[in-house]
Amino acid sequence: MRDTAVSLEHIGPAAGRADPKEGFVEDTSRRGAWLGRLAAIVGLLVATLAGGAFLLSRADGPVFVFAGGPLRSGERVDFAAVDWDGLDVLHELELEIVEAGSSLTLWFSVHEGAPYVACDLDCIGGRLARWPQQIERDDRVVIRIDAKRVEARLVHVPHGSDEYEAVRAGRARKYSGDEGGRAAAETAAHGAVVKVGEALTGRSKRKEPGDRLYRVDPRRRGA
Numbered sequence: 001m002r003d004t005a006v007s008l009e010h011i012g013p014a015a016g017r018a019d020p021k022e023g024f025v026e027d028t029s030r031r032g033a034w035l036g037r038l039a040a041i042v043g044l045l046v047a048t049l050a051g052g053a054f055l056l057s058r059a060d061g062p063v064f065v066f067a068g069g070p071l072r073s074g075e076r077v078d079f080a081a082v083d084w085d086g087l088d089v090l091h092e093l094e095l096e097i098v099e100a101g102s103s104l105t106l107w108f109s110v111h112e113g114a115p116y117v118a119c120d121l122d123c124i125g126g127r128l129a130r131w132p133q134q135i136e137r138d139d140r141v142v143i144r145i146d147a148k149r150v151e152a153r154l155v156h157v158p159h160g161s162d163e164y165e166a167v168r169a170g171r172a173r174k175y176s177g178d179e180g181g182r183a184a185a186e187t188a189a190h191g192a193v194v195k196v197g198e199a200l201t202g203r204s205k206r207k208e209p210g211d212r213l214y215r216v217d218p219r220r221r222g223a
């Protein structure tokens with residue numbers, strides 16, 4: 001009996017003691033499995049984003065707030081055939097930048113029969129990549145509005161000019177107060193975002209305003 005007790009005494013503690021090597025292997029295995037799952041999730045997100053960007057780049061125009069591909073649908077009409085004053089009741093148009101092969105949705109306003117579009121934050125010479133930088137290289141655009149497509153070009157309206165002040169005032173009236181309706185709330189939110197953006201990009205400390213205003217002019221079809 002004593003021999004048996006001694007044997008159990010020696011066997012018991014040894015059997016209950018964990019092997020450090022086994023614990024290390026187990027921790028390494030768990031860490032590897034976790035990293036593998038994380039890598040799979042990241043890979044899935046990257047693939048989803050890349051697939052979404054690919055589909056958007058081939059979409060017929062912008063999709064909600066996302067830039068899309070070239071404008072393909074809509075009746076092609078001459079610039080002079082469009083009743084721009086009549087269309088001023090609308091808030092948005094779709095604009096294709098020909099050189100970039102991309103399109104986006106923009107607010108617009110009409111002044112003396114001509115439509116105008118604008119970029120409001122850090123548009124040229126700043127830290128952000130904005131669509132006016134593409135217009136600086138190639139001013140050709142296609143406008144789609146009211147199910148019609150019009151070939152046009154964008155002409156920069158300088159800050160401080162009479163044209164600039166008149167168009168900006170008209171744009172403010174259109175998108176604020178009773179005339180703006182839902183757009184009035186969006187205008188207020190947009191203005192707040194622009195102020196924060198100008199502070200973050202340092203544009204608020206520069207003399208030249210960060211916005212760009214463009215007049216939409218006709219261009220010869222196919223030019």
